[in-house]
Amino acid sequence: MPVPYAPAPTGVVLEQPRMTRPTDGRWIAGVCAGLAEQVHLPVVWVRVGMALLGLSGPGLVGYVLFWALTPQRERDDVIDPAAPEAPHREKPQRPGGLALGVVIASVGLLFGMSQAIGPRLSLLLPVLAIGAIVVFGLTSADAAQRDRWLGRRSGWPALARLVAGALAVVAGAVVLLSRGQSIGVASDIAVATVIVLLGLLMLIAPLALRLWSDSADARSARARADERADIAAHLHDSVLQTLALIQRQATDPARVATLARVQERELRTYLYGGATDAEASLAAALAVVTDEIEMGHGIPIDVVISGDAQMDDHVHALVRALREALTNAARHGTPPVAVYAAAGPDLIEVFVRDHGPGLDIETIPEDRLGVRESIIGRMTRAGGSATVRRLDPGTEWTLTLPTPTPGSHP
């Protein structure tokens, strides 16, 4: 039976599978391989096309964008369902391939810029350095250190990384500017720097977006994991303990039945909720009393309640009388014991029925204080009444208590 606290997922719409970068069969970062799968073209065509585009600057920028935007494919055989929070689920990217990608991207960027500012090879190395350091710094967080980027464990490494990246950018810019010997050269360099920064921004923005969406995924995964942990903890404390007890007492059928019954009731309350405050309502108080009798005497009690009532002194008396009647049924009667409580607008009735040999009120010895005092006397003092009668088979107690109509009560 499917557990009621986990309703069937509704309305899960499968979208076009998201493009991913495979970890197998990749040359650099798996962009071409992933793209080829996505558009159903041979990977060779894609690679040739990408290489042709890459000879111009924009193609390479595109490659880097794709690489930043698409997640690396999670390998099925790596995923361990028992450890959904395992941080190293994604295969670490090969730094060599990444660095290569970054270098190529920077070169492409420079080629693109060279048309605007003229070929100045002296610019090449510092720009490369800036691009490589910052982009590589960002992307090494892609898989293993994502947790830290998200601030899940500690914010300091992430912050340090950001600061280091920013310092690298500034340092690179300073180096660039200091090389300029004339104002004209300096302005060229300033333009170049702005373009480089814009390029970096383009690289960072998609990554930031991805991190954002990943963090939403991670949040919901964490909520699910928390819920599962809660349920596991509860089942461990209750069901598993009871099962262990049952195994140890397997030779005592009555004891086993009682344990199972008590556990069932407890689990039911946990799963379906239920009134828990015995001081608040008649239904909750009845549940508590019947639970106690069941546990104490090891007999099953079926409880049916229609309507409910507020607790007051008189209802408390009714519940105590019911406990006495149930104790009697448990001691002298035969299961099944049934309780039906009907709480109407002006009358509460409680019926307790067992299937024993029957109890005759006339034959009860005077010293049996339980029945006379605890049930009948108590109900009378509360302004109600208690009657007992024989059935075939069994005994049935009827406890009635008029409830004061609202307003007439002082």
Next chain:
Amino acid sequence: MTADTSPARPVRVVIVDDHKMFRTGVKAELSEVAPGRLEIVGEAPGVDEAIKVVRATHPDVVLLDVHLPGGNGRGGVDVLHGCVAQESLTGQPVRFLALSVSDAADDVIAVIRAGARGYVTKSITGSDLATAIRRVADGDAVFSPRLAGFVLDAFGASAGEIAEIDEELDRLSLREREVMRLIARGYQYKEVAKELFISIKTVETHVSSVLRKLQLSSRHELTTWAMGRKLV
């Protein structure tokens, strides 16, 4: 237990439950308490299999778990919708007896409104279950004490609402309320009959009439439950 008079032919039963252990247990218990009177002709662990088995075997009674995998995710209700107008070998409609561990009123009301002839809890004894199956096969309704309690609540009977005329769908008649109250108190049908000085057949008529009201009434409480399960 009511004596099953002249069972000319065993009642053919299909058990639908997603727990194999439970199916096996019920089978063993039924063959023990009612040998020769009940014949298990099929089993199914889910909604889709259940519909197939019912269409293939034409049973008299289907013991139907309320929560089942498959279908549209509504468990027993889906099975009932998938088996509309199915007939048993004798040309009677296939009848369904809901079996559940759930105490949730909406689950129970949902399967009843989808067409089940009764509801019992899984803690029922083997012989009581056999009687219930027999009763459902005869076209009568089977109410557990708990279902009777639900009914009294849902129709406002515990708050004192009583139908002026018996045919009124949204309230119970005085007699129906009496019968429901006695069932809630744990009385067997024959005990109810004795208590009210009526015949068992009359008790069965009252219970069937309550079942009909439960299925057809547009009382707010019932439609709220039903709408929660997308039945209306």
